[in-house]
Amino acid sequence: MTFEQWAAFAILAGSLVLFVWDRIRYDIVALIALMAVIACGLVPMDEAFLGFAHPATITVAAVLIISRGMQNAGIVDVATQVTAPFSGKPIQQLLVQTLMVTFLSAFMNNVGALALMLPVALRNCYRDGYPPAWSLMPLAFGSVLGGLITLIGTPPNIIISGFRERAVGEPFAMFDFAPVGIPVAIAGVIYLAFIGWRLVPKNRRGSSESQNLFDIADYLTEVEVLEGSNVIDMRVQEVEALFENDVTVVSILRGGGSRLAPGGYAKVQQGDVLVLEGAPDSLKKIIDTSGLALSADVEIDTQDLSSDETALVEAIVARRSRLIGSSAGSLRMRTTFGVNMLAVAREGRRLDDRLRDVRFRFGDILLLQGPAQTMTETLSEMGCLPLKERSVGIGRPRRLALASGIFFIAVAALVADLVPAHIGFTAAALALVLTNIVAPDEAYEAIDWPVIILLGAFGPVGTAMEATGSAELVAGWITAATGGLAPVWTLTLLMVVTMWLSDILNNNATAFIMAPIALGIAQGLGVNPDPFLMAIAIGASCAFLTPIGHQSSTLVWEPGGYKFLDFTIVGLPLEAICVAVSVPLILLFWPF
Structure with a gap:
């Protein structure tokens, strides 16, 4: 040789x-x-570096953008x-x-x-x-x-x-x-x-635990803030920090009304009933040391944790999520994203570990509570995809038809031998950007x-x-x-x-x-x-x-x-x- x-x-x-x-x-x-x-x-x-100008390289990049366009179209x-x-x-x-x-x-x-x-x-x-x-x-x-x-x-x-x-x-x-x-x-x-x-x-x-995967009723406790309690006038985030973030305040019941997913700066008052989510041993520790008492007059289940203003959403950690490798504690979920994380499931089973210490992996299922109006944007920022069943939204059929039409024209031009693949699919990717089905920055992210x-x-x-x-x-x-x-x-x-x-x-x-x-x-x-x-x-x-x-x-x-x-x-x-x-x-x- x-x-x-x-x-x-x-x-x-x-x-x-x-x-x-x-x-x-x-x-x-x-x-x-x-x-x-x-x-x-x-x-x-x-x-x-001629390989970077090779038709195969260009075609693959264009197809990835087209794939994102079809996803965006519904x-x-x-x-x-x-x-x-x-x-x-x-x-x-x-x-x-x-x-x-x-x-x-x-x-x-x-x-x-x-x-x-x-x-x-x-x-x-x-x-x-x-x-x-x-x-x-x-x-x-x-x-x-x-x-x-x-x-x-x-x-x-x-x-x-x-x-x-x-x-x-x-x-x-x-x-x-x-x-x-x-x-x-x-x-x-x-x-x-x-x-x-x-x-x-x-x-x-x-x-699989399936239907009861996120049945968190056993992890919910209602406690009343008694006179002299050391949590009076504390902010919600201070209450959670007091107990090393082992619990989450998911609701405050006050004066016959309820405040779901309260913000971290919301203050606790005497007579409030706090709905807490956490492991039973952590909840017992709170009751024993904080001047709180179990409330016998209130019954809460998972359905009571959402409303028209507050969403309770199951979401999957996507492949490129910014959560992967980090824990809820290090990310400070409420402060960073404005949501409460109530539960995590992995491989079809709910994790009973301390939630703040769980390091997220691709494919984890999260139960999140937060403002309904911004939940879609929040999930996108976190890099998570909702698991709930959705119907085709208003405007989606038109976007899907447009995206499909653009793709069909590219394929037809290729089959008719009018243009080579890298030209046809690059043109299709460009058309998806020009029609705002794929945002310009998103096109680069899709590759x-x-x-x-x-x-x-x-x-x-x-x-x-x-x-x-x-x-x-x-x-x-x-x-x-x-x-x-x-x-x-x-x-x-x-x-x-x-x-x-x-x-x-x-x-x-x-x-x-x-x-x-x-x-x-x-x-x-x-x-x-x-x-x-x-x-x-x-x-x-x-x-x-x-x-x-x-x-x-x-x-x-x-x-x-x-x-x-x-x-x-x-x-x-x-x-x-x-x-x-x-x-x-x-x-x-x-x-x-």
Whole structure:
């Protein structure tokens, strides 16, 4: 081997180690690899950043903005309405949810589609009494399967299309993936809905607390402020601080009226009845030491904690919430956001720990009390999504129709070969901004910048593999490993190897690594490269054995309460199904 080939393999091996080690984020690893190929002279300096101008990078960014536009237009409301008739029917509900996320993923970024459906799925499982572990893994896997159907469903498809353009002069079209992707997705969804969820170990499928998840009546105590009490004339926040914030003042009853979610500066008066929420031992401590007495004349339940002015809302901590990693105590929820946090649920169970010490995770469910008029803005500021069922609001149908129309025009222009994908979808993203469906600042927030950096920086590494002949060398090894068997076995082996590599690497990085090898194999065998590129597209996305292989799996790992091997147990049969269904279809629609 030449020095350039040794250098290319060394950089690739180092990148793989860093990707698997996962102590350095994947976009930083991609930048390290880019600097390495430049330092070794494998890529000219003036071509170092051409990856950021590559159509694949631009297309992915535009699709992410379009996904945000569809979310803003009300696609979640429609999803909620579609699943509503299946209330109380877990299997039918799971099937419909998985089909919906699969369909959405075909036309949106698959991680974005999962993020849209996740609150709907959690609300349904808590309402109907089955644990999140039943539905979240099928939902995540369904979002991956949907990405197989179209060019824009998942970034690896766009990457593979770019390699095809370089190899044969023409990229894959919008629906070229559909003849293989649709049957694979259907087979996968059937497996997930009727078999896959049953393979989740029983200790992750235990009974959900569901309807009583936030039944906090046992945690509510009414106390009367007696004459001489040391809390008289104290502000609410001082009363809570006096007892180390182990309790929350959720209401003040005074003179026949009630003041729900009182502000931190509201003062306590003699004769007030305070409705306190907290652990029983903390409440007992307060009563014993503060000149307060249990009130026998007042009965309070959860329904009494909300009114037209005060909302009681269940909300999920979203993927990029500012709450993640912080505790309620450090955030000072009442002061910072103007809300009371009354309860936290995780993995389908209410947490009985001291609320002020709980560090929030993605997927946690919060019970919040605060001003109804500003609750929507407050949840947005916190990075939380409401779980309550909503109907399509006034003006939403028009926005949804407009957003859908813009997207349809872009797809039609692409199918008619009027414009390439990166132009059509960039125009659609711009139209969504100009029509105020997506705010300009929100458009930048919608882009997953680590993915964009990975696409722009790691592309030249794939180019270096081709330019140095390293990809052709690996292709020769794989061809030799099949011992002169029919090309179909080489194709199958290539797909399986790609799947296993994607199970431990970012799927975009896997596509960049394996696509040049696929082209080398096709060239060595003297056959059409299309079936091999299609095998890479399927294999790079179908990473079901680990929670780190695909972002969708990572998103549901904690909310579902899964263990690492749960993904292997459910995912291994699914990967086998994907290979068994896709290989014959590839040979049918993309023959050698």
